[in-house]
Amino acid sequence: MLTIDRATYDAIVAHAKRDHPDEACGIVAGPEGSDRPERFVEMVNAAGSPTFYEFDSTDLFQLYKEMDQNDEEPVVVYHSHTATEAYPSRTDIGLASEPGAHYVLVSTREHGNNDGPVEFRSYRIVDGEVTEEDVTVVDDLEPRNESS
């Protein structure tokens, strides 16, 4: 299950709506091993495409360097689909390379750049196997020292 706070959830949705009809992408980093999506990082879709996304290679390097220095890992890797459902495409599955991450898919096909609900779904993608999981949105993540 993915537990995510409301502000981060809203930020992902806002990014997806803003970049529609192109795909939006980014990550939410968190302390290694914590499974806590704490630090929202919006990335530029270097492909600038309605059917493809890719982090710019220099941005990617900087991001991983930063996470390394902070002892963080990508807890959530998100991107949007702008004309299809929020389910990983064959390309998504083939290129998924963070077995520990929650892959979040947002679909903006219904309302595009406008207000209105979006599909927001989360998956594990490991060795080509896709497993959907529940998403729980909370007001705030529990304080770190009280979480197990």
Next chain:
Amino acid sequence: MAIEVRIPTILRTYTDGEKAVNGEGASLTALIDDLEVNHPGIKDRLIENGDLRRFVNVYINDEDVRFIGGLEAELKDGDQVVVLPAVAGG
């Protein structure tokens, strides 16, 4: 000649879980051949049809190797190599 190579999570199955390993070689190609000796199978995850895989990024001292000669990029003692799979999809 020792070159530190940072290994991404997805390839740590080839390095017994190690985040970084040492290798040697005067070029990226030579380094990858050297890695293959100690970590069999890793070369195929980096190279396809004699070229760097499209969705694998390799950096030498913070620079994407695609801008500095690709597989022929030169290496020297003390360089740091980072391997990162692209974050991409459709």
